[in-house]
Amino acid sequence: MSNLTKRYDPFDELFRGFFVRPVDFGQGREAPELRVDVKENDNAYEVHAELPGVNKEDIHVDIDGAVVAISAERKQEKEIKEGERVLRTERYFGKVSRSFQLAQEIDENQTVARYNNGVLELTLPKKTAVQARRITIQ
Incomplete structure (x- = not known):
């Protein structure tokens, strides 16, 4: 008896599934993440948030103490x-x-907000820390 073996073809692996790709027609698509970079210096925080395709009138920033939304x-x-x-539409x-x-x-x-080329830039100054005082007891 002879043993039959399949010859390895590198193009077979390369093109396997190349022409047959799953197509998503937007069903079950989740909202994209809002990507944010936060930097800190001695006096303030610098925040850059990517918001491409959004009008500046449709952006809202809320600050509550140390929480930024x-x-x-x-x-x-x-x-x-x-x-x-x-x-087909793929835009969110x-x-x-x-x-x-x-x-x-x-x-x-003292907060400053700018929106330029799809990037929201926030300058968030830090509140000066209240120094603890020692109270003398009488």
């Missing part, structure tokens, strides 16, 4: 021209939000 809404434009049909429309706590409370009155 960022929320935004991206609205879908319903502009379909006559004779045009949508074949809806609300995203993120909150995080910093190590020190924020001075809300």
Whole structure:
């Protein structure tokens, strides 16, 4: 009897599944994460949050002590021209939000917010720490 063996073909492995890919038509799609970078210096925190495609009027920042909450809404434009049909849409429309706590409370009155090229930049000055005092007992 002869043993039959399959010859190894590297192209077989390379192209396996190449032409057959699962297609997601947006069913069950979750909201994308709001990506945030936080840096600290002696006087303030610097926050950069990616919010591409969002109008600055649809961004809200709330500060409560040391907790910072960022929320935004991206609205879908319903502009379909006559004779045009949508074949696929992958862009996310809806609300995203993120909150995080910093190590020190924020001075809300000195906070600066800028929105440029899809990036929200926050400068969050730290509140000056109240020094503990020793009370003399009479």
